[in-house]
Amino acid sequence: MNKYKYSYFVSTHDIIVMEDTKLFKYIIIGGGIAGVTCAEQLIDEDSSILLLSATDFVKTVTNVQFVTKTLEYFDVQESSLNILASRCPNVTVVKSYVNYLDSKNKIINSTNGLFKYEKLCICSGATPKVIFPKNPNVLWIRDTESVRKFRKRIANAKRIVIVGNGGIATELVYELSGVEVIWAIKDKTINAVFIDGGAAAFLKSSLEKEKANEEHISKRRKYTVNFSEGENNDALGGALGPDWHLGLEIKSDKHRKVTIESQVQIKALYSPEEFENRKTDNTDQNITLKEKWPIYVELTNGNIYGCDFIVSATGVIPNTEVFLKDNNFELGKDGGLLVNDRMETSISNIYAAGDVCSAGWNVAHHWFQYRLWTQARQMGAYAAKCMWASLSHEEIYMDFCFEMFAHVTKFMGYKVILLGLFNGQKLNKKYEILLRTTKDKEYIKCVMVDGKMQGAILIGETDLEETFENLILNQMDLSSYGEDLLDPSVDIEDYFD
Numbered sequence: 001m002n003k004y005k006y007s008y009f010v011s012t013h014d015i016i017v018m019e020d021t022k023l024f025k026y027i028i029i030g031g032g033i034a035g036v037t038c039a040e041q042l043i044d045e046d047s048s049i050l051l052l053s054a055t056d057f058v059k060t061v062t063n064v065q066f067v068t069k070t071l072e073y074f075d076v077q078e079s080s081l082n083i084l085a086s087r088c089p090n091v092t093v094v095k096s097y098v099n100y101l102d103s104k105n106k107i108i109n110s111t112n113g114l115f116k117y118e119k120l121c122i123c124s125g126a127t128p129k130v131i132f133p134k135n136p137n138v139l140w141i142r143d144t145e146s147v148r149k150f151r152k153r154i155a156n157a158k159r160i161v162i163v164g165n166g167g168i169a170t171e172l173v174y175e176l177s178g179v180e181v182i183w184a185i186k187d188k189t190i191n192a193v194f195i196d197g198g199a200a201a202f203l204k205s206s207l208e209k210e211k212a213n214e215e216h217i218s219k220r221r222k223y224t225v226n227f228s229e230g231e232n233n234d235a236l237g238g239a240l241g242p243d244w245h246l247g248l249e250i251k252s253d254k255h256r257k258v259t260i261e262s263q264v265q266i267k268a269l270y271s272p273e274e275f276e277n278r279k280t281d282n283t284d285q286n287i288t289l290k291e292k293w294p295i296y297v298e299l300t301n302g303n304i305y306g307c308d309f310i311v312s313a314t315g316v317i318p319n320t321e322v323f324l325k326d327n328n329f330e331l332g333k334d335g336g337l338l339v340n341d342r343m344e345t346s347i348s349n350i351y352a353a354g355d356v357c358s359a360g361w362n363v364a365h366h367w368f369q370y371r372l373w374t375q376a377r378q379m380g381a382y383a384a385k386c387m388w389a390s391l392s393h394e395e396i397y398m399d400f401c402f403e404m405f406a407h408v409t410k411f412m413g414y415k416v417i418l419l420g421l422f423n424g425q426k427l428n429k430k431y432e433i434l435l436r437t438t439k440d441k442e443y444i445k446c447v448m449v450d451g452k453m454q455g456a457i458l459i460g461e462t463d464l465e466e467t468f469e470n471l472i473l474n475q476m477d478l479s480s481y482g483e484d485l486l487d488p489s490v491d492i493e494d495y496f497d
């Protein structure tokens, strides 16, 4: 890339562009799943495509397998930039961090110089929204580097506090053994971001089992991650994804010891010195405080725990900051770059996909955005199609995957499938629930309105995903079946397929 003569900044408003600033038809920012999929899917083979990745690795998806029309499994690999470039000959891949966007002149400034675009797709992902981010005893999980730090600290830890009740916290609590875990959640029940209280009760019993006794079925077939020591890159890498925790087999003790503190938040953190200086009565009530710890956590219910460190698994914030300087992007409520049904942001010729964007179109009734690997892939692929269609004046239609929310994952050792409005989202509590559950085997919940299925949670090997997907998409009137719909003696799979 040295062949580009360096252009330079006078001020953020005044870029001097040298004559040979390279023009690319498409530029994609971000080497995560959204960016890489976008680059791979650009079918414009004669065009110049540039992918800028802040890190030495990009995330690539392989072996995509459709479980149903909307549910998919895939493998994820961290690949070097060269591997991606050799796989996609029309894509130039450059390690470069973008630090300024001049949308008026369609130029981006990066650590590797200036680049001009016809169409730009921002796929810069999201950053963990960390509580007490400056405290050295508060860790988070996002990329390979953050997992490396976590592994280092957990090796000698006796007790940690995990804050948050979403995907990361749920997976981490389940994966850890040989260390005492205090799980502090805002909600009444575990994993409330994804599942209801009934499903949470079903899953929770897994925490009481010993880790060694369980067969380790991976969420996807393979996740290859590069944990090589030595590389110390401050740039935030792409989000980890399926099976990121498989490398956390650190402790030989397979006992889980989890205390769930529900309906609490963190009130304060204390260093050992600050804690010594606290002379309040309630500190003495907690036996755990007799030991000396690197940090102390006070919860809003008054309980105080000493621990080795805290993991903040408290959601993400879209990575937009760099792009907002001097650019009047319209933002979604969650701070993402608002995109329309063509994945276009509010600034012309700029598209966005994946965790960085907020779906701003009139979404299908059974679909909503969740910052997930699967949606990053789908949005990246669709954004590529939209950019190409815009330049070639072709008409395209919104991909079918945006018709219905669908997610397959694994929580607490069980396969979990979420379809449509699985928690009654958008239904203003006006729905009925049909439920079938068999302890340690399956949990099936259907959300029904006027006899029509709106969503479903399937935990365990139920084999109902295809049937239920069809029922949600077709909106067939099922009133005549009533509760028989989930009667185990009725083979509804055959009936409705």
Ligand SMILES: Cc1cc2nc3c(=O)[nH]c(=O)nc-3n(C[C@H](O)[C@H](O)[C@H](O)COP(=O)(O)OP(=O)(O)OC[C@H]3O[C@@H](n4cnc5c(N)ncnc54)[C@H](O)[C@@H]3O)c2cc1C
Pocket: 029, 030, 031, 032, 033, 034, 035, 052, 053, 054, 055, 096, 097, 098, 099, 123, 124, 125, 126, 141, 142, 143, 167, 168, 219, 235, 236, 237, 238, 239, 240, 241, 242, 243, 244, 319, 322, 353, 354, 355, 356, 371, 372, 373, 374, 375, 376, 409
């Ligand atoms: C621990 C963990 C487990 C997860 N598990 C699952 C799961 O099981 N299933 C699931 O569906 N989802 C899962 N997710 C969520 C999923 O990983 C993300 O939603 C998805 O990877 C987002 O992809 P992305 O490409 O939008 O963003 P990212 O993967 O964050 O990629 C963004 C890229 O942009 C680069 N970048 C940022 N700013 C700049 C800049 N200014 N210049 C150049 N480059 C820049 C970053 O370095 C990064 O490479 C998980 C997330 C985490 C953190």
Ligand SMILES: NC(=O)C1=CN([C@@H]2O[C@H](COP(=O)(O)OP(=O)(O)OC[C@H]3O[C@@H](n4cnc5c(N)ncnc54)[C@H](O)[C@@H]3O)[C@@H](O)[C@H]2O)C=CC1
Pocket: 131, 163, 164, 165, 166, 167, 168, 169, 171, 185, 186, 192, 193, 265, 266, 312, 313, 314, 315, 316, 370, 371, 372, 409, 410
């Ligand atoms: N299996 C899967 O599908 C997985 C998906 N992911 C995805 O990765 C991303 C990051 O994961 P998470 O950090 O777990 O985000 P999340 O959005 O899934 O969960 C965030 C949790 O933090 C809680 N929270 C927020 N602020 C808080 C505060 N101040 N104090 C206490 N609790 C607070 C929320 O109530 C919520 O329970 C998400 O987009 C998630 O969907 C992550 C892991 C696994």
